Amino acid sequence: KLYGFGNCLHLNPKCISDPCLTDEQKEFQQLARKFAREEIVPAAPAYDRSGEYPMPIIRKAWELGLMNGHIPQKYGGMGLSIFDNCIVTEELAYGCTGVQTAIEANSLGQMPVILAGSDTQKRKYLGRMTEEPLMCAYCVTEPGAGSDVASIKTRAVKDGDDYVVNGQKMWITNGGKANWYFLLARTNPDPKCSTGKAFTGFIVEADTPGILIGRKEMNMGQRCSDTRGITFEDVRIPKENVLIAEGAGFKIAMGAFDNTRPPVAAGATGLAQRALEEATNYALERKTFGKVIAEVCSISFISKKKPCAFGPSQS
DSSP, X not given: OOTXXXXXXXXXXXXXXXXXXXXXXXXXXXXXXXXXXXXXXXXXXHHHHHXXXXXXXXXXXXXXXXXXXXXXXXXXXXXXXXHHHHHHHHHHHHHOHHHHHHHHHHHHHHHHXXXXXXXXXXXXXXXXXXXXXXXXXXXXXXTTBSSOGGGOOOEEEEETTEEEEEEEEEEEETTTTEEEEEEEEEXXXXXXXXXXXXXXXXXXXXXXXXXXXXXXXXXXXXXTSOEEEEEEEEEEEEGGGBSSSTTOHHHHHHHHHHHHXXXXXXXXHHHHHHHHHHHHHHHHHOEETTEEGGGSHXXXXXXXXXXXXXXXXXX
């Protein structure tokens, strides 16, 4: 008897969602689980202390097909579903949320192109992601605009065959490592213009002149991920890099959120599983007053309730 700790989902060899998975999904789950335990878990403490970007681990994940699987097969991916992505993300987050965040941010950056890119844009920007382990980023959040996307201040002004962009983005994951960005900017300066028509989505090459990368932010629990502010000063973007058309950006950005928020929840579930296991192991080893602390009534009570708290999110 483990004082209630035996109910911990990851201590149980069968995940409660297993009966719902196809054989292919189970293979992906086992691959991601093995990778998390053998590659991520041993390396995570050092990366968390140093804040170094975990490119060696990301490269291995890319080689195993644990990245970019949601990219359509036509452009070099596997065309996996949102649910498939959740399965992988949950396991990666169990290993380290910093590594998982770096990988999942790639999905967020790619999603606007998957949803709204032309065939030419998809071949150029998604295709390169499947040819080598490159990163991209989703440049929407600003110092004064997060989930309130309508408050974005970054402006893009048409100038001949280009758009000239000025503004600042903040909390951009993979900001200093990205090969290209999805950028949302206001193209209609009229404050009365509806949100659905005021913004435009762009693909921006990271080496475009005028892009200034800010300092790396040390995010608690995700120190090895690369989060930065990015400033755009007279950055010229060719009209060929507009997604769909001028004014379509808000709907594209919202569509990207809709497709990538479920994996964020899956990552939180993986983290909860890991936290419970670590707490379980500690409670079964730590002794006070001649007995392990798992025998303390309050701790035993919590241990019995916690698996039930995140079980529904896993199922």
